[in-house]
Amino acid sequence: MITLTRRHMLSTLAASPLILGPAGAARAKVADVTWATWESNGKAEYTNTFEGRTGVKVRRSFLTSEDAQFAALKSGAGVDWDFLNPSLNGSSRYVKGGVLKALDLAKVPNAARMYDAFQGQDRIKGADGRTYMIPYLWGLNPIVYRADRHEKEPDYGTLFDPKYKGQLAMRDYALEAIAIAGLHMGIDRAKVFTMSGPELAEAKKVLVAQKPLLRTYWQSIGDLTNLFATGEVTCAFSWRVPYDVLKDTMKMGMAKPAAGIMGWCDCFAMPAGISDERAEIGLAFADYLLGPDYGLAVARGGNYATTTPVIRDQLTPAEQASIFVNDMGIMKDFLWPVAPPNYADWLKAWNEVKAS
Template sequence: MTMGSMNRRRVLAGMAAGAGLTVLGSGRAAFAAPTELVWATWDSNGHLEYVAPFEKQTGAKVKLSYLNSEDAQFAALKTGTASDWDIVNPSLNGSWRYIKGGVLKQLDLAKMPNIAGMYDVFKSTDKVKDEAGNTFAIPYLWGLNPLVWRTDVLSEEPTYSTLFDPKYKGQLAMRDYALESIAIAALHIGIPREKAFTLSADELAECKKALIAQKPLLRTYWQTIGDLTNLFATGEVTCAFSWRVPYDALKDKMKVAMAKPKAGIMGWCDCFGIPAGLADDKLELAYAFGNYLLGADYASAIAEIGNYATTSGIVRDKLTKEKQEAIFIDDLSVMQSFMWPVAPPNYSEWLKVWAEVKAA
């Protein structure tokens, strides 16, 4: 789930066993006095139980400031209306505008040694760097937007082309979102994932034809993940492009599974960033928190409670095979198929196509 205005699954369970404190070595960090760190993040990423080990080690309190949308986060940083934020949460694909907008501080990577444990696909990304190669954000949490499907209805694991198959007319659902839906049509008609978000006018026209042909096959275009979950629960939908939420909500009640199409997997990734105006006396604590997000304690808690994976493999081998599968790290080759949705320069044309598809 890049997560824009997405509020991912709220976690209510208790604290999972951590894998040992990892921030600034062992023992209590020598900050002058307990202080407060305000973390602007999504409600699924930040809970008291997720940050308790950090608070215990440093003596600092982490205040959680939940975001409503990435657009609002960027605007608040740009206008200076969120001067109390000490840590912010740009998306991997949205980091470029924060960097160009001058609202993030250039990071000193040496102050976050847990970066060494990051998976290469995140460690090597240029999406968090400026043109000179300086780093302004660190990917820390990620996930996939899979196909959710009923294993007792479909005879085999679905692909994106399943969403265009007349055999399942009336049982399919797509998200009401031009960017992802048009890209899925592109993959369906054979356009490689490297070009799925940079379509030519002719390719965009072919995607439009495919989506218009698909429309009578759909039960709905879903707008909220709660609505889609209910459609699965009532048996009205048996396969859909989705977030993982319906699977988590229904896996103990009905036969559902998640598919990761080989053609390309839509991913989301959240990043750690420091506002450009953060006071110098808070920098040490901010870096310690960034390091913590890549450490074992946060990774263990959010895997066990929230069913999400951090960008570090630090606890991977300590998780059960079932948990690894649930958070998509059982088979790391999946990372070779990542697609990070990015609106193209001609996105207004995409929106026009999407409006014409829905009106057809």
């Protein structure tokens, strides 16, 4: 049984312009939709064109963690979400968990234009062969640091160095944090996401020992950026946002550890219980995320690349280099996180680290 919230009922009944799907067919009237996404992906200026074109207001519900998003879907706490933002690395639990709606790619023409690296990903398909997620945005997660406070470029070992006690930060995300501990322990990058039980236990010990060295486990990239600006944090496993925001006003660095550069890819999805009317808007929105308007806005406003090359030739060589589309071979050097089959054990270990 699908439970309709008061917001869904009112917004469905509200008068608004007709929606035009990818093929130009008239769609149902819906006043607004809510997109659960990261604050760096969902700035208002990135979706203004879609709103103006369709008359549908895109509201944001900013995520705090990947794990929290999945838990909300499983528990029903995410009932007000229309569009979702699961990561490619954790896609299997969403697909196998039955929380997503199958997507009709015939209504998302730009999906056929994705780079080969993102085409036909088995992880976004169910046992029924249907597609449940669409990769739309990708990049790398570096170590960001204050270059005026660090004499040399940090690596993962710096995040465990007592010399910088109180100045370090880690993202509150089990998959990446435990993998970083594994890399710091010397586990091969090819095996770091399939650690054995004893290796996972050792990684937990390493993270427990690290905890007193940290200023914070960050959830909001805006909060982390502010901590860099005030000097409370000088080195963090991060998104690139603090570097981009602060590099023109202070000496900032963005390190790519030799042990493995963490690549990431965000996907578009919809909850299994979404109405047909909202799902039609969702497919149009997915096509927009893969198209030139969002692509150009997020490339120049956020230094991120979409999974299609539709705006690549509009960028200067420097802009292409900034989002790593000048040489797509860089993807071969990325360490793409993959949630292991025993991810529940990883989550348990991570919660025990934070509670220690």
